[in-house]
Amino acid sequence: MGDNTHLLEYITSLSGGRISKYIQNSPPGGGLLGNYGLFRQPLSWNKGTNLNKFEFVIKRLILAVVVVIGVTIITFAIARLVPSSPARLWLGPRATPEQVVLTSQKLGLDRPLYEQYFIYLGQVVRGDFGISIKSHQPIIKDIKVFLPATLELVFFSMILAVSIGIPLGVLSATKKNTILDHLIRFFAVFNASTPVFWFALILQLFLVEKYNLLPLGGRVSQDISLFNPIETITGFYIIDSILTQNWVALKDALVHLILPGIVLASASIGLAIRLTRANMIEVMEQKFITMAWAFGLDPKLVYYRLALKNAIVPTLMVLGLAFVWSITGAILVEIIFLWPGLGNYLTRAVLNFDFPVIVSISLVVSIFYVIVNFLLDMLQTFIDPRVAIE
Amino acid sequence: MIILEKVLNITSSSLFNRLEIRFQEYVLMWRVFKRDYLSLVSFIVIVLIVLAVIFAPIVTPYPEQGEGLPNLESRLQAPSTEHPLGTDELGRDLFARILYGGRPSLTLGFLVVMIACAIGIPLGAIAGYFGGWIGQVIMRITDMFLSFPALLLAITISAALGPSFTNAMIAIALTWWPQYTRLVRAQTISVKELTFVEAAKATGVSDLSIILRHILPNVITVSIVQATMDMGSAVLMGSALSFIGLGIQPPKADWGNMLTSARIYFSNAPWFALYPGITLLLVALSFNLLGDGLRDIIDPQSRRQR
Numbered sequence: 051m052g053d054n055t056h057l058l059e060y061i062t063s064l065s066g067g068r069i070s071k072y073i074q075n076s077p078p079g080g081g082l083l084g085n086y087g088l089f090r091q092p093l094s095w096n097k098g099t100n101l102n103k104f105e106f107v108i109k110r111l112i113l114a115v116v117v118v119i120g121v122t123i124i125t126f127a128i129a130r131l132v133p134s135s136p137a138r139l140w141l142g143p144r145a146t147p148e149q150v151v152l153t154s155q156k157l158g159l160d161r162p163l164y165e166q167y168f169i170y171l172g173q174v175v176r177g178d179f180g181i182s183i184k185s186h187q188p189i190i191k192d193i194k195v196f197l198p199a200t201l202e203l204v205f206f207s208m209i210l211a212v213s214i215g216i217p218l219g220v221l222s223a224t225k226k227n228t229i230l231d232h233l234i235r236f237f238a239v240f241n242a243s244t245p246v247f248w249f250a251l252i253l254q255l256f257l258v259e260k261y262n263l264l265p266l267g268g269r270v271s272q273d274i275s276l277f278n279p280i281e282t283i284t285g286f287y288i289i290d291s292i293l294t295q296n297w298v299a300l301k302d303a304l305v306h307l308i309l310p311g312i313v314l315a316s317a318s319i320g321l322a323i324r325l326t327r328a329n330m331i332e333v334m335e336q337k338f339i340t341m342a343w344a345f346g347l348d349p350k351l352v353y354y355r356l357a358l359k360n361a362i363v364p365t366l367m368v369l370g371l372a373f374v375w376s377i378t379g380a381i382l383v384e385i386i387f388l389w390p391g392l393g394n395y396l397t398r399a400v401l402n403f404d405f406p407v408i409v410s411i412s413l414v415v416s417i418f419y420v421i422v423n424f425l426l427d428m429l430q431t432f433i434d435p436r437v438a439i440e
Numbered sequence: 441m442i443i444l445e446k447v448l449n450i451t452s453s454s455l456f457n458r459l460e461i462r463f464q465e466y467v468l469m470w471r472v473f474k475r476d477y478l479s480l481v482s483f484i485v486i487v488l489i490v491l492a493v494i495f496a497p498i499v500t501p502y503p504e505q506g507e508g509l510p511n512l513e514s515r516l517q518a519p520s521t522e523h524p525l526g527t528d529e530l531g532r533d534l535f536a537r538i539l540y541g542g543r544p545s546l547t548l549g550f551l552v553v554m555i556a557c558a559i560g561i562p563l564g565a566i567a568g569y570f571g572g573w574i575g576q577v578i579m580r581i582t583d584m585f586l587s588f589p590a591l592l593l594a595i596t597i598s599a600a601l602g603p604s605f606t607n608a609m610i611a612i613a614l615t616w617w618p619q620y621t622r623l624v625r626a627q628t629i630s631v632k633e634l635t636f637v638e639a640a641k642a643t644g645v646s647d648l649s650i651i652l653r654h655i656l657p658n659v660i661t662v663s664i665v666q667a668t669m670d671m672g673s674a675v676l677m678g679s680a681l682s683f684i685g686l687g688i689q690p691p692k693a694d695w696g697n698m699l700t701s702a703r704i705y706f707s708n709a710p711w712f713a714l715y716p717g718i719t720l721l722l723v724a725l726s727f728n729l730l731g732d733g734l735r736d737i738i739d740p741q742s743r744r745q746r
């Protein structure tokens with residue numbers, strides 16, 4: 051190698067951003083070095099565009115707020131318009147007409163719709179999602195208990211997805227069109243099309259029922275919750291048990307995470323493999339890689355330091371979205387593994403027809419979704435200089 | 441006269457050429473498809489499953505059990521020659537149940553994608569072609585729907601409408617259309633800049649027929665690929681709703697609610713959970729692979745990339 055290091059640095063600086071943007075956008079057919087201005091002073095597109103970037107952030111922020119308002123309109127519409135009489139829903143089927151009228155007044159259902167909507171919006175802004183029909187508890191209190199459980203599961207599954215999916219995707223791209231590549235791609239499609247709830251059942255059947263390797267479900271086993279209970283600080287059992295140095299509970303909580311984590315990760319693993327592979331291949335076809343090959347760089351350096359570095363940003367962006375999709379994927383996983391999270395809470399609400407709960411959960415998750423989306427957009431704009439601003 | 445003849449000659453030959461080119465393209469597509477064994481196999485699997493489900497009364501000897509008639513003498517029997525896939529908790533032949541369960545599941549998948557296309561594609565074409573405030577309004581509405589995770593919105597809507605097959609279908613379709621709008625809009629924007637659209641505008645063709653005759657044929661192929669892949673995911677989502685209890689109600693079966701009842705018995709009767717799931721997996725996998733293959737056939741760009 052030796053001599054190659056400065057070349058590598060040079061090409062990395064090309065691939066890192068500015069110039070590769072010109073390579074991408076330049077017309078085909080020109081020479082590699084002549085027409086693209088590779089050896090000219092690179093045009094700095096940051097200089098004049100700082101203001102534009104700021105405007106872009108503001109624009110995106112306004113857009114995010116508009117979408118959140120739209121989301122509240124949709125949830126409001128579902129909550130108030132779809133059930134024929136929300137008041138009757140509160141009182142049950144045996145309520146008298148007078149009671150219905152009274153409750154309507156109490157809930158503000160007799161006011162005009164737009165007024166009701168603004169009242170609803172005000173409540174949501176203050177974090178008041180109303181009261182559960184079944185338990186008559188404030189919904190926000192329940193969500194605060196169940197959300198950490200779900201997030202813990204989702205975080206764990208995303209770590210699995212990234213640490214399994216991306217290496218496999220890289221392998222598949224570097225060994226393109228070999229048997230290994232076909233196998234990995236088939237594995238990816240297989241993962242993406244396996245019904246989550248069925249996969250969970252099969253794993254339970256073979257790993258738990260047959261060989262008794264892992265716990266069947268729940269967040270911790272009964273002995274732990276009786277003798278070594280985890281103090282609730284953040285609601286994340288892993289973090290809480292580390293904070294309180296409750297190592298027995300930590301081990302138990304981790305063991306309980308494995309099965310649901312794998313099941314939930316399966317779809318994201320498929321996605322990660324496909325994305326990494328596609329992005330790697332796209333980068334590999336660009337001219338700075340051809341140049342790197344032409345200079346005779348070590349394949350390992352070309353793959354990992356040049357291609358992967360460029361391919362990994364868009365992959366991680368989409369995986370950021372997969373994180374939020376996993377929250378809904380968790381619904382099904384939670385039911386099967388008796389995981390006390392949002393999904394279980396939601397299904398119980400569906401069975402009891404506890405409508406305010408259903409609507410609030412979908413509101414919370416979609417606002418979460420919008421925020422993550424916005425943050426990813428921002429991150430991408432500032433990390434990846436190749437993202438051109440419209 | 442000679443000039444006219446020449447003109448006629450040219451037009452007719454160019455028409456002939458166009459037909460020939462199109463024909464050659466189809467031949468090429470078929471060749472690519474034939475070479476892609478994975479797609480071919482998945483196509484055959486889909487056709488076989490669909491035929492078996494349609495002709496279920498002929499295929500299985502127990503059509504009335506498939507419809508839901510209990511047969512309590514043979515509860516939870518393991519697979520045997522009499523019942524090739526075993527029996528369920530009410531003694532019904534599992535093979536018959538799976539075939540009859542395929543009817544709502546596959547219908548739901550197909551109709552969801554059709555409804556989603558029928559809403560999403562025109563909206564996307566309009567948003568892309570006109571742009572301006574119409575496009576803005578359409579895209580913002582699309583964004584709002586896209587900012588709900590699909591499964592969650594489907595659960596919310598079908599819980600609001602009440603659990604039934606039709607409501608589950610409506611709920612899923614309502615969550616499904618925005619992605620077609622996005623897809624078609626992006627395509628339309630790139631197509632509308634092309635010279636043939638400009639030429640059509642210059643000769644005074646109306647906007648409607650430009651969209652219908654010049655833009656849609658050029659953007660529809662991508663949607664077809666997407667729709668094929670989505671068919672599998674829609675079946676999966678339908679069964680997920682049904683698994684929660686928001687789909688078709690017993691005694692009618694579909695692949696989702698079969699798994700719900702199988703869950704209770706799965707340590708005693710693993711086959712009961714195994715086979716409906718495998719069918720579901722097979723269908724979703726086949727549609728995914730077929731869509732992948734179709735994309736390679738239709739889009740030479742990605743064909744080269746592989």
